[in-house]
Amino acid sequence: MTTSSFIDFAALVMLAVxxxxxxxxxxxxxxxTGLFIVSQEGIMLVxxxxxxxxxxxxxxxLVGVLLAMLVGGLMGLVLAYFTTTxxxxxxxxxxxxxxxxxxxxxxxxxxxxxxxxxxxxxPTLDAIPIPLLSRIPVLGPILFRQNILVYLSxxxxxxxxxxLYKTGMGLALRSVGENPKAADSxxxxxxxxxxxxxxxxxxxxxxxxxxxxxxxxxxxxxxxxRGRGWLSIALTFFGGWTPHLILxxxxxxxxxxxxxxxVQVTSIGIPHQxxxxxxxxxxxxxxxxxxxxxxxxxxxxxxxxxxxxTSS
Amino acid sequence: MTEAIVLxxxxxxxxxxxxxxPYLLAVxxxxxAVGVLLALLGFDVLRAYSTILFTSFRTTxxxxxTLIKWTPLVLQALAFTIPLAAGKFNIxxxxxxxxxxxxxxxxxxLLAGLPLPILLPSVLLAGTLFGxxxxxxxxxxxYRFGINEILTTVLMNFVAFELxxxxxxxxxxxxxxxxxxxxxxxxxxxxxxxxxxxxxxSGLLIAVLVAILVYFYTDHTSAGYELVATGANPxxxxxxxxxxxxxxxxxLLLGGAIAGxxxxxxxxxxxxxxxxxxxxxxxxxxxxxxxIAKGNNLAVPFVALFIAILEVGASALQRTMMxxxxxxxxxxxxxxxFVLLSDVVRRR
Numbered sequence: 001m002t003t004s005s006f007i008d009f010a011a012l013v014m015l016a017v018x019x020x021x022x023x024x025x026x027x028x029x030x031x032x033t034g035l036f037i038v039s040q041e042g043i044m045l046v047x048x049x050x051x052x053x054x055x056x057x058x059x060x061x062l063v064g065v066l067l068a069m070l071v072g073g074l075m076g077l078v079l080a081y082f083t084t085t086x087x088x089x090x091x092x093x094x095x096x097x098x099x100x101x102x103x104x105x106x107x108x109x110x111x112x113x114x115x116x117x118x119x120x121x122x123p124t125l126d127a128i129p130i131p132l133l134s135r136i137p138v139l140g141p142i143l144f145r146q147n148i149l150v151y152l153s154x155x156x157x158x159x160x161x162x163x164l165y166k167t168g169m170g171l172a173l174r175s176v177g178e179n180p181k182a183a184d185s186x187x188x189x190x191x192x193x194x195x196x197x198x199x200x201x202x203x204x205x206x207x208x209x210x211x212x213x214x215x216x217x218x219x220x221x222x223x224x225x226r227g228r229g230w231l232s233i234a235l236t237f238f239g240g241w242t243p244h245l246i247l248x249x250x251x252x253x254x255x256x257x258x259x260x261x262x263v264q265v266t267s268i269g270i271p272h273q274x275x276x277x278x279x280x281x282x283x284x285x286x287x288x289x290x291x292x293x294x295x296x297x298x299x300x301x302x303x304x305x306x307x308x309x310t311s312s
Numbered sequence: 313m314t315e316a317i318v319l320x321x322x323x324x325x326x327x328x329x330x331x332x333x334p335y336l337l338a339v340x341x342x343x344x345a346v347g348v349l350l351a352l353l354g355f356d357v358l359r360a361y362s363t364i365l366f367t368s369f370r371t372t373x374x375x376x377x378t379l380i381k382w383t384p385l386v387l388q389a390l391a392f393t394i395p396l397a398a399g400k401f402n403i404x405x406x407x408x409x410x411x412x413x414x415x416x417x418x419x420x421x422l423l424a425g426l427p428l429p430i431l432l433p434s435v436l437l438a439g440t441l442f443g444x445x446x447x448x449x450x451x452x453x454x455y456r457f458g459i460n461e462i463l464t465t466v467l468m469n470f471v472a473f474e475l476x477x478x479x480x481x482x483x484x485x486x487x488x489x490x491x492x493x494x495x496x497x498x499x500x501x502x503x504x505x506x507x508x509x510x511x512x513x514s515g516l517l518i519a520v521l522v523a524i525l526v527y528f529y530t531d532h533t534s535a536g537y538e539l540v541a542t543g544a545n546p547x548x549x550x551x552x553x554x555x556x557x558x559x560x561x562x563x564l565l566l567g568g569a570i571a572g573x574x575x576x577x578x579x580x581x582x583x584x585x586x587x588x589x590x591x592x593x594x595x596x597x598x599x600x601x602x603x604i605a606k607g608n609n610l611a612v613p614f615v616a617l618f619i620a621i622l623e624v625g626a627s628a629l630q631r632t633m634m635x636x637x638x639x640x641x642x643x644x645x646x647x648x649x650f651v652l653l654s655d656v657v658r659r660r
Contacts, residue, residue, distance in 0.1 A: 086656045091401060092603055099596060099645035107638035227470045234463050273474040280467040291459050
């Protein structure tokens with residue numbers, strides 16, 4: 001591989017990493033308070049649809065992003081209400097929200113744009129070269145000539161790490177997902193922690209979805225998310241439910257995606273269908289290893305009822 | 313958590329009526345919510361709803377279409393509810409349907425010359441086996457390493473999308489078709505028609521039979537009781553000697569087999585070939601049906617019939633009123649959410 005083709009590849013990976021980071025950090029954050037979200041795919045689709053429509057109608061990518069995050073936050077709120085307040089099964093509610101997202105995303109697009117052969121296009125996010133750093137050979141064009149969300153998603157991961165492991169608030173948050181009863185007895189508000197993380201998670205997932213039309217296609221299509229939402233759950237396990245390892249793991253997931261979806265042109269005799277299977281098969285393989293060493297939050301997937309005697 | 317899904321049933325007509333009330337309210341609430349949306353968008357709400365609800369009953373063709381839709385829906389729902397009874401989520405019915413269809417088409421194309429009494433059973437059997445095979449990986453990973461089955465089954469769907477594309481464009485492509493499609497299977501593999509005008513294939517009878525068998529298995533046999541007990545309380549079942557992990561494996565394999573069969577029926581009964589996209593949104597609807605029925609296998613066929621009616625109405629809605637079919641999908645998702653809510657109300 002020549003240097004320039006390596007730079008191209010690595011720069012594409014940096015671009016592809018963003019939705020994985022955002023969706024997985026959201027999954028991780030909510031999981032840390034015990035809420036296991038499985039609606040990523042649906043929330044990302046809504047994010048992609050609303051983000052595109054907002055950007056198109058208001059002629060501003062920023063408005064699109066903000067609207068997408070608003071709707072994503074609402075979906076997170078719904079998840080929190082049904083699981084934490086109404087104490088319904090997290091997987092069932094998660095699937096229901098996934099369905100809702102799936103229907104809403106296409107419906108919104110069809111209602112606003114209609115069925116057209118040539119959908120409108122929004123401009124894609126500009127690369128923002130960082131002065132000086134972007135001039136470094138090889139590393140410069142890979143790391144420092146990217147769009148704003150690439151930088152932000154990396155910074156977010158660092159911030160989440162600091163929040164969870166270096167602040168009292170983070171300790172309280174983690175304790176909710178490990179032992180809500182103990183946390184509750186210490187005066188930590190279990191419900192509020194869960195609501196806040198669920199809403200942030202929904203916003204991050206919707207942002208992850210909104211990123212896709214703004215970077216790749218310029219428009220919304222039904223197949224735009226292509227399982228990235230589901231993959232991000234696997235990535236969260238792969239990263240051991242920790243922000244720093246999720247950041248690292250997302251490079252692996254993005255690398256496989258770029259290999260499978262973007263390198264088809266230079267295919268080496270393998271039918272492209274088999275290349276495109278790679279991300280999913282690789283993820284399943286990776287999970288065999290990821291599931292062994294990883295201990296997810298102890299209370300993951302369960303609802304806390306402070307009046308119950310059995311839940312500890 | 314899962315014990316909330318597999319509800320104990322009360323017997324008797326009064327109990328049935330009482331059980332139906334929350335469903336009726338959920339349906340009304342969902343229609344009301346979407347009705348507001350439709351009105352805001354400027355559509356004629358009453359006309360839209362009469363299209364959704366009555367298209368199946370206005371013409372013979374509408375009714376036949378509903379039965380044809382019902383067949384894969386009920387099978388997909390059962391492919392979801394059998395593992396659900398054991399407390400596991402099979403979200404891979406779509407991939408299992410596709411790969412079952414590939415198996416059925418492969419046998420139907422390769423052995424095209426065989427007569428019906430041999431070819432048709434082979435086609436259906438191949439579909440069933442391929443469907444079970446497709447879930448074997450996730451089932452084994454769950455059995456051996458305890459890996460979350462939601463993820464692995466759903467990821468296998470995406471692999472299946474590529475596999476059907478490869479089969480329909482590289483192995484047995486039909487160059488005359490404008491869409492990835494295989495050549496037709498041998499006529500011996502066609503499911504016989506129950507009615508010819510409009511055509512109604514006999515896959516319907518297979519689905520009815522499977523639904524009855526599954527109901528008896530889960531609700532009236534001791535093997536099925538082990539399955540349900542596993543879902544209700546895995547720890548207690550294991551104490552009483554049930555091999556819980558083997559029940560997980562078995563339930564997923566059964567689900568995969570039934571989903572595979574639904575793919576074979578689509579090939580042998582509806583299309584007589586493999587068509588990319590033939591899985592439609594059967595998986596999602598199947599899951600919705602299974603969850604609305606709360607895993608009750610006696611209720612599944614009836615919920616599936618209702619959803620089939622809505623789906624036939626949805627396509628009519630798109631044709632005649634230009635209202636996107638997704639509108640009906642949202643109605644269905646909302647019905648599910650309101651049915652879930654009714655449980656909360658009853659708990660209080």
